[in-house]
Amino acid sequence: MFLTLKCFKGFPAGVSWCFHCFCVSHSDGNISLPVSESPIKVIAPGGNDVMLPCSLGMDIRSHSFDWAKDGLKVFVYTKSGYYLDMDKRFMERISHFKNQLQSGNASIMIQNTTMADSGNYTCNFPKLPQGQKTFHVELVVAVSPKPLISIGDITGVGVELKCRVGGAFPKPTLQWLDGDRNPLPAKGPLVLERGGCYNVTLQTVVTSPQQFCCVSKQANIVVEAQFSLPSEISVVTVGAKMYSGTSTCTKMKVLLR
Numbered sequence: 001m002f003l004t005l006k007c008f009k010g011f012p013a014g015v016s017w018c019f020h021c022f023c024v025s026h027s028d029g030n031i032s033l034p035v036s037e038s039p040i041k042v043i044a045p046g047g048n049d050v051m052l053p054c055s056l057g058m059d060i061r062s063h064s065f066d067w068a069k070d071g072l073k074v075f076v077y078t079k080s081g082y083y084l085d086m087d088k089r090f091m092e093r094i095s096h097f098k099n100q101l102q103s104g105n106a107s108i109m110i111q112n113t114t115m116a117d118s119g120n121y122t123c124n125f126p127k128l129p130q131g132q133k134t135f136h137v138e139l140v141v142a143v144s145p146k147p148l149i150s151i152g153d154i155t156g157v158g159v160e161l162k163c164r165v166g167g168a169f170p171k172p173t174l175q176w177l178d179g180d181r182n183p184l185p186a187k188g189p190l191v192l193e194r195g196g197c198y199n200v201t202l203q204t205v206v207t208s209p210q211q212f213c214c215v216s217k218q219a220n221i222v223v224e225a226q227f228s229l230p231s232e233i234s235v236v237t238v239g240a241k242m243y244s245g246t247s248t249c250t251k252m253k254v255l256l257r
Helices: 098-103
Strands: 005-009 015-020 040-045 050-053 065-069 072-078 081-083 095-096 109-110 119-125 133-142 148-154 158-166 174-177 187-194 196-207 212-219 221-227 240-243 251-254
Touching: 040 050, 050 133, 072 095, 072 196, 095 174, 148 221, 158 212, 158 221, 174 187, 174 196
Parallel strands: 015 050, 040 133
Antiparallel strands: 005 015, 050 109, 065 072, 065 119, 072 081, 095 109, 119 133, 148 158, 148 240, 158 196, 174 212, 187 196, 212 221, 221 251
16 A cells, blocks of 8 residues: 655654655554555665554553564564664664553654665564464665756757756656746656666757746655756857756745545
8 A cells, every 4th residue: 555655844853754644643642553564665765764554453561562674673672671783874863752652652763864774664563362463564765866957058949957966866857847837848757777876968959037946756756956047148159057946946845635
């Protein structure tokens, strides 16, 4: 089951986290999670903290559970406490919601995610009264570089703008928008894959000195850069000049599907 990605701030304090869920409530510090054994897919930007959801819908303080990635245990909870296993990649980066065990929340938080954290995770309860129960979560940690915009050829038709995203994962979809956020006709994209990452370039030709925007989309992750033609641009051919969106024009946001 592939669910909607939502992003919240403030729980825990000062942490941004994203996960797929049906229903979330955190006004009182509690999280309401679905009780589902269907696979859940979580997509999160690299470098962020992400929660992998798991819930039983019952008090689990006296029940053991463990989390594993691709078969290797990375977190184990018992009623006498919890410990992290020998995988040093996760040492000091995993936490759980101790105060919400009573409501059945067995989720874990992974801090400062990297592409290496991508993979298939299981949340396993080995000794429940009704038998073993296992939940499956697929984590995809995205690499989402900021689009770079360059000026290409200047002809009688207009000014060519190139938008490039390099080293992205998963493969992004690029789109050009005008100042009113209407789609612009574009040439491409040109896609190159190297070592599992993608370099994508999309070109457009503009004819008016307004603001333009290049949008990079990876599932629910959107990164965009805005760009205005420099005032010195004329019909005189100039060499390609690289620009990146300023800090006030470039932003990342998460779309709800």
